[in-house]
Amino acid sequence: MKLNSETLARLPARVLRPVYDRRRVRQGIVHIGVGGFHRAHQAIYTEQLLQQGQAMEWGICGAGLRPEDRAMREALVSQDYLYTLYELGDSADTRIQVVGAIGDFLLADEDRPGLIARLASPQTRIVSLTITEGGYCTDDDTGEFLADLPAIRHDLAHPEAPTTVFGFLAEALARRRAAGVAPFTVMSCDNLPHNGRVARNALLGFARRRDPALGDWIAEHVCFPNSMVDRITPTTSDAHRRRLQAETGIEDAWPVVAEPFSQWVLEDRFCDGRPAWETVGVQFTDDVTPYEDMKIGLLNGGHQALAYLGALLGHRYAHETMQDRQLRDYVRAYMDRDVTPGLKPVPGIDLTAYKDTLIQRFANVAIGDQISRIGYDGSSRLPKFVVPTLMRQIDTGAPLARTALIFAAWVQYQRAVDEQGRPFTVGDPRAEQVAQATRPGPDQVERVLALEPVFGRKIPACPAFVDAFRRQLERLQTLGVRRTLALTLAE
Ligand code: NAD
Known part of the structure; x- marks a missing residue:
């Protein structure tokens, strides 16, 4: 049975599914890098809130900056952005859950102006990232921003047609600043020590080269909470897809598989609000x-x-x-x-x-x-x-x-x-x-x-x-x- 809004009601009883009205959810989060990990971690905590009837303004709009994101977008679009979390554990109580927290998905290649406009919109209050450790364009040893990378040079030369994360964030923040709109929080969920600090350093490295005044404004007003994220999320294989279908009848183009364990410790520094993730197991702290x-x-x-x-x-x-x-x-x-x-x-x-x-x-x-x-x-x-x-x-x-x-x-x-x-x-x-x-x-x-x-x-x-x-x-x-x-x- 192909997964989509129509077939939700016909899923076997053991499969959890959205009980809230997805049409009422507004996307206050744009997430860049919708891979396995985001769909098994941040999206699940958010889904749990939505399931409790909370956080209706904190749905997620996915964003992909790379060619490989097209396949994920197509898979999600084909099933009304629904996907299955398929937990892999050795006990009988592992979860199979259809997730509805993602409600839209923009590709940079397809609609660059649309993505910039979405990031610049006051509706977007958090931009979260899982762009892999290499995505931060930062020298591992010195911590310096690698401004000489060809893609960064391109974005500095063409700030209105960005290709990199930092190009997009800087352009959107520049528009917000010009329009008197409060900045969003930049929330990195990549597996890097002090991921917020790394994201801040990279964005400032970019923005200051683009426009020192914009860099100063970001330094003063944008929050970059550090976080510790943990959930083993292997790459989905065809064998996983087949197993899910055999077990539940669900035909999902791209389910996500993960271990049952999940942990998220997050610094409580957000400049334009946040979902009440603490009510669904996220631990907030001053120092991660x-x-x-x-x-x-x-x-x-x-x-x-x-x-x-x-x-x-x-x-x-x-x-x-x-x-x-x-x-x-x-x-x-x-x-x-x-x-x-x-x-x-x-x-x-x-x-x-x-x-x-x-x-x-x-x-x-x-x-x-x-x-x-x-x-x-x-x-x-x-x-x-x-x-x-x-x-x-x-x-x-x-x-x-x-x-x-x-x-x-x-x-x-x-x-x-x-x-x-x-x-x-x-x-x-x-x-x-x-x-x-x-x-x-x-x-x-x-x-x-x-x-x-x-x-x-x-x-x-x-x-x-x-x-x-x-x-x-x-x-x-x-x-x-x-x-x-x-x-x-x-x-
Ligand atoms: P994935 O391969 O499924 O997805 C990676 C995503 O990052 C894709 O959307 C890709 O387009 C995007 N991306 C990669 N480089 C980019 C760049 N330079 N700019 C913009 N986007 C870029 O991988 P995943 O399993 O989702 O893991 C992503 C990250 O999540 C990891 O690198 C790690 O930092 C973190 N993480 C993963 C796990 C895990 O078990 N998979 C656990 C903890 C943390």
């Missing part, structure tokens, strides 16, 4: 830092701890690593003894329960989270997710064996073959540089540690780390993963 540190250290760091060793042991999915007792003990020990001592108290969170939940989430069979996905781009992920823990351990003189093992396993992982001789896929945008540095040879340790994007300068200058790393790499190469884990766990 402790939540980010917790998530990055434990979830993202935990993923790094299981991925490389797991692949070498022959595992291909995250859940297999959690069924492996020894590896699970190691991951938990890393969380408890290496990461947790460096975390500040996290208001409202019981860290032990949080870690228990993480282990359960990693063990989710239904979601089928691939190690190749988690292990992708280690040269960027290790410095973001594990190096902060390591730096603190170096500063406090803590034992380094468990943390050093993550880096040593990452080096072995580059060989792309497990201990049974079976190949696996390894991906990294810096593939060539990483391959050069990690290839076996007498000076391997020195070459690896000279990889500045991963280790910086301080870590290779710490003899305790160099020793620990060398020892763990030697153990992996001579004793194998099991013996190395046993020795490390016994230390």
